[in-house]
Structure formats: structure tokens, C-alpha cells
Amino acid sequence: MKNHFIVVEGLEGSGKTTAINTIKKTLNNIGISDIIFTREPGGTRLGEKIRKLIKYNFKNDQITHKSELLILYAARNQLIEKVIKPALMKGKWIISDRHDLSSQAYQIGGRGLNKKLVQLLRYLVLGKFQPSLTLYLDIPPELGLQRIYSRNKIDxxxxxxxxxxxxTREYYLKIISKNKNILLINANQKIEQVQNDINLILNKWLIKNI
Ligand SMILES: Nc1ncnc2c1ncn2[C@@H]1O[C@H](COP(=O)(O)OP(=O)(O)OP(=O)(O)O)[C@@H](O)[C@H]1O
Ligand SMILES: [Mg+2]
Structure with missing residues (x-):
């Protein structure tokens, strides 16, 4: 049986939440409605607590890059073992707002952590497990940040x-250029155009992978 694990990636304000709604509608339209939506960090009780810790409980000088990395992978381990793998075993679809690619881009690219360290951790937690499709929404960071700065709570x-x-964006782009299961979407366009692009790519993928 094929796994149906779709991940949406991108910088803050790139349009991930908007894209997930588009993907949901497209899947619903072809009769797929048994979908589990999740997010990283988060998606489990432990993961959601870690999400709050990561986003709101510390100042930058109170958490080392390595500690941050380790708790992100603790959250991921919990999500993979408790939610994602069991759901895929039952033939359900999963759509996740971020996944391991975020750690590669933010922790190695953004934070400058050692690539081998992050990849070792990734191997310990995920082994060879990978999403079936990743859509990466590419946007110049200043534009994405502009979109979210109007929100009240900035983490x-x-x-x-x-x-x-x-x-972080440079590292995303570097990984994507080497991985055919990650597809880039230009998120620096009108919402309707981004939605069109997502639908085109998704429909093409669905024909081969449903
Ligand atoms: N193509 C677009 N053009 C203009 N605005 C957009 C576009 N896509 C999304 N937006 C708006 O930008 C804001 C951020 O979008 P969204 O919440 O989908 O991004 P996100 O990647 O999920 O952000 P976050 O990283 O904070 O979760 C929202 O107000 C959304 O309506
Ligand atoms: Mg979002």
C-alpha cells in the first residue's frame, strides 16, 4: 500500500496554512476526506507543549541551538510514532504543516548547526521514513514576514x-535542488495563482500516486 503523507513547507508567512486548505479542497473534490491534519512542532500533547516552549517560553540567550534541535526531534518522534505511522498503516492521508525539512533548513541553514549532527538525529528518529510529497512555498523572507507582522502575537x-x-531559505533551496520528491511553488504571486499552481502540481502527482 502506498503512503499518502503530504508535507507543506516554507518560511513564516509563505502561505502554508492557506496551501493546506487548497490541498484539502482538492482532495475532497476527488472523494478523499479521511485526512489527518497535523503540524510541527506539535500534533501530540507532548508536541504542542514543546511548540509553546519553542515559540514563547524562552529568549534566544536562554536556549542553545542544540537544545532547541533536541526538543524539536523529541516532538517529531512523538508525532511519528503516535500519529503519523499508525494513521498511514490504516490507509489514512496525512497533511502536515512542516516536517523534517524545516529542521534541515532552520537548524543547519539558519542556526548554523553541524549538518552531520542534524542528519544523525534525523536518522535516529526517522530512519529512512520520508513524506510522499513535499510542497515548498518559496518566498523572499521580507515578504513573508510582512504578511505575518500584522498579526498580534509574534513568536x-x-x-x-x-x-x-x-x-534558512538558501538551505531550503539547496536541499530542494537535490530532491525530486520536494516540489517548489512560487509563493510570491497572487493567492489565486499560488492556488492554481498547487492544484496543477497536486493533480499531476495524484494521477501517479493515488
Ligand atoms: N499569495 C498570497 N498573497 C498575499 N497574501 C497571502 C498569500 N498567501 C497567503 N497570504 C496571507 O498571508 C498571511 C500568511 O499566510 P499563511 O497563514 O497561509 O502563511 P503560513 O505560512 O501558514 O504562516 P505561518 O508560518 O505563520 O504559519 C495570511 O494572512 C494569508 O491570508
Ligand atoms: Mg500557518
């Missing part, structure tokens, strides 16, 4: 300087 990560997001 610790969103307060990072622009240079952090520039490095």
Missing part, C-alpha cells in the same frame, strides 16, 4: 533577524 522565531531567514 521567538519570527523575531529573528532577516539574515536568519535568508540563510
Amino acid at each position: 521567538r522565531i519570527e523575531k529573528e533577524p532577516l539574515s536568519f531567514f535568508i540563510k
